[in-house]
Structure formats: C-alpha cells, structure tokens
Amino acid sequence: MYAVRFHGRGGQGAKTASRILGTAAFLSGYQAQDSPIYGAERRGAPVSAFTRFGREPIRERGGMAHPDLVVVADASLLEDPAARLSDGITEQTILFVNSPLHAEQIRAQSALPGRITTLGVTEIALQHFGQREAISALLGAVAARLAGLQQEPLRQAIARELGDLGVAPPIIERNQTVALMCYESVQVMARESVALPATIATTFHTPVYESPSRGTARISATGNSVLRETGGWRTFRPVLVADKCNGCWLCFVYCPDGVISMNTDDRPVIDYDHCKGCQICVHECPTHALVAEREQEGGVAWTAR
Ligand code: SF4
Ligand code: SF4
Incomplete structure (x- = not known):
C-alpha cells in the first residue's frame, strides 16, 4: 500500500x-x-x-x-x-x-x-x-x-x-x-517503503462514566471561559416557578451554555453570571415552569432604557 x-x-x-x-x-x-x-x-x-x-x-x-x-x-x-x-x-x-x-x-x-x-x-x-x-x-x-x-x-x-x-x-x-x-x-524522488517499527505503541483509554451533571459540556468545565460573564448579554432572564417544575431535567439538557445545574431535588439552578438569556430553556420546559422576566437595572427595564 x-x-x-x-x-x-x-x-x-x-x-x-x-x-x-x-x-x-x-x-x-x-x-x-x-x-x-x-x-x-x-x-x-x-x-x-x-x-x-x-x-x-x-x-x-x-x-x-x-x-x-x-x-x-x-x-x-x-x-x-x-x-x-x-x-x-x-x-x-x-x-x-x-x-x-x-x-x-x-x-x-x-x-x-x-x-x-x-x-x-x-x-x-x-x-x-x-x-x-x-x-x-x-x-x-x-x-x-x-x-x-x-x-x-x-x-x-x-x-x-x-x-x-x-x-x-x-x-x-x-x-x-x-x-x-x-x-x-516537480523533481521526482525514488519511492522507498517506509520502514515501520516492529511494534507500534498503542495506548488505550478507558472511558469513564460520568453522571449527566458532569458529562455535559459546562461553562465551568476546564478550558471554558468561565471568566467571560455572558450574563451581561441578557435582556430577559429565565426564572423558575418551582411548583410547576416536575424535575424532568430537559432545561439542563437544552441549555447550550451548560449554565443550568440540577440540585438534589431535581430542580434547576441557573448560573446567572453566565446565562446569556437565549430563552431556549423557557421554550423547551414542558410544564412552563420557566418564565422569561425582563432584566431590570435600578428598577428600569433594559429594553426600555
Ligand atoms: S436562557 Fe439560555 S443560557 Fe440561560 S439558562 Fe436558559 S438556555 Fe441556558
Ligand atoms: S424543563 Fe421545566 S419541568 Fe423540566 S426540570 Fe427544567 S424547569 Fe423543571
């Protein structure tokens, strides 16, 4: 070959x-x-x-x-x-x-x-x-x-x-x-077979099972830009209406930035320093337990300033 x-x-x-x-x-x-x-x-x-x-x-x-x-x-x-x-x-x-x-x-x-x-x-x-x-x-x-x-x-x-x-x-x-x-x-050079080493050292990696809360891409994972606080991009924030939440984890799965974590009661906890306000979680929540609330600064809505 x-x-x-x-x-x-x-x-x-x-x-x-x-x-x-x-x-x-x-x-x-x-x-x-x-x-x-x-x-x-x-x-x-x-x-x-x-x-x-x-x-x-x-x-x-x-x-x-x-x-x-x-x-x-x-x-x-x-x-x-x-x-x-x-x-x-x-x-x-x-x-x-x-x-x-x-x-x-x-x-x-x-x-x-x-x-x-x-x-x-x-x-x-x-x-x-x-x-x-x-x-x-x-x-x-x-x-x-x-x-x-x-x-x-x-x-x-x-x-x-x-x-x-x-x-x-x-x-x-x-x-x-x-x-x-x-x-x-192009100047042609004689073909020579590459001398393969007698054995090729191979290192196999055994995948380690990680729970979804660790295995999902997260803003806080190593190599991600946790210092870049994208919460400042937000004009609407997702807010949890706790009694409507059934603990399905869908918001956790759908958040593209991995800023939702789940607590021990299977309820979402949103990292507002990094939530950019895309509202995907609000749209995907099957029970409407997440609602979009307009961001305020000094009591004035961002979008109305
Ligand atoms: S609004 Fe977007 S970034 Fe913020 S928690 Fe929901 S899905 Fe994640
Ligand atoms: S998607 Fe809605 S119901 Fe499911 S865990 Fe998130 S907030 Fe709760």
Whole structure:
C-alpha cells in the first residue's frame, strides 16, 4: 500500500487534491481510499486528508501514522505545531512542500526529516489562473507524479473531481493543462517503503462514566471561559416557578451554555453570571415552569432604557 498524507489550510484544496489522487489511482487499476479530517474548522485552519492505494484491499482507515509521501499545500504549516506535520515522518518519507524555495532552503528552515522536494504551485496558479486558491488539481498532479501514477488517469481524475464540484469544462481543461505542467516540473524522488517499527505503541483509554451533571459540556468545565460573564448579554432572564417544575431535567439538557445545574431535588439552578438569556430553556420546559422576566437595572427595564 502507498500512503499519502496531505496538509493544507481550510479552503486551499488539500481535500480535493487527495480525491484527485485517489481517483487517479483507482483509474490506474489500484484499490484506493481517500478521506479528509477536519473539525469545526474555518477557512485557513490546518486540515489533513489521506489517500491510500495498493493492489490488495485496504483495511486501514482513519489517520495515517506512517505516510510514504507528505504533501504540504502551504509552507506556513511547517511552523505550525497544530498541523502535526511531522507525525510519522522518517528519513524515507518524501516531503513535498508547495514553495518556490529550493529543498535545501526548506530544510534549513525546518527540522523535519524526510526527503524534501518543492515546487511553487501557488505561483503557478497565480500565473495561469490569477487565483492562489486554484491549486487542488496542481497538488493532485504533483502527488500523482511523486506516487508514480501516469498522466492519463490523472487527467481523467481531474475532470471527474472538478466536474463533481461544478467547475465549468473550459476551466477543467485549463486545470488539466497546468496540472500536467506541474506533473512534469516537480523533481521526482525514488519511492522507498517506509520502514515501520516492529511494534507500534498503542495506548488505550478507558472511558469513564460520568453522571449527566458532569458529562455535559459546562461553562465551568476546564478550558471554558468561565471568566467571560455572558450574563451581561441578557435582556430577559429565565426564572423558575418551582411548583410547576416536575424535575424532568430537559432545561439542563437544552441549555447550550451548560449554565443550568440540577440540585438534589431535581430542580434547576441557573448560573446567572453566565446565562446569556437565549430563552431556549423557557421554550423547551414542558410544564412552563420557566418564565422569561425582563432584566431590570435600578428598577428600569433594559429594553426600555
Ligand atoms: S436562557 Fe439560555 S443560557 Fe440561560 S439558562 Fe436558559 S438556555 Fe441556558
Ligand atoms: S424543563 Fe421545566 S419541568 Fe423540566 S426540570 Fe427544567 S424547569 Fe423543571
């Protein structure tokens, strides 16, 4: 199996490049798999994508511990620990960096092992498309060349993947042309198998059951901004009418900020320092035991000042 890990920033096309590579491998007769990983990321946040292909069925899934080839779509990621670019890279790993700098200059700037090759893909995209974002086909082409795939399946893969994204045929053709230029331009390095360690140390975590009052996301949990008192955002506050409450905990579950806790009698206690007044609990309470009362300051309603 040949394993390729792409690193990019949200919106740069690393995911599409991984799909182009996977499709090119599939069209070349390999078994292929590609998948991206990103969380609630925004444009510019580090993202990864993985492409695996080989002659045998691919049973490995998810993250890629030992890539043969790492494609770095943005050289700024070399200095970003959150990108985890160095994970599993050995002396044998081929490391492609999208940069107009030479490999030696990149090596001087980063402590990464691996055999580095570079090409200024963004500069090429600017020159031919006038857009720095239009690099997915070009990255896919570079990866295909470094992974040993042929041009024709690459051309077809670009057409399929960009076509699926709704890109117009003339633009797909330009992408194919420029991608093949990149294919020809990147310095090829001999493929070598990554030497896997004899055993891979694995640490299993045993999940610990936590009661709902601890297991639900809470404003007071570690890492949350308990110092940011969002109670000042409130124009109406939820107030409990105790004799209507049946102790169902729904308000606790629905509060998006985790500022409702339940007392030993199963009655809600609201942290007004952090209740932002969204009124979701008021709307969700099945017995209307929570009512919205207008906030006052010095006896004057906020909304009437
Ligand atoms: S008003 Fe919103 S933030 Fe405040 S307790 Fe109710 S659901 Fe939570
Ligand atoms: S949702 Fe209403 S009835 Fe249920 S616990 Fe909360 S206040 Fe009480």
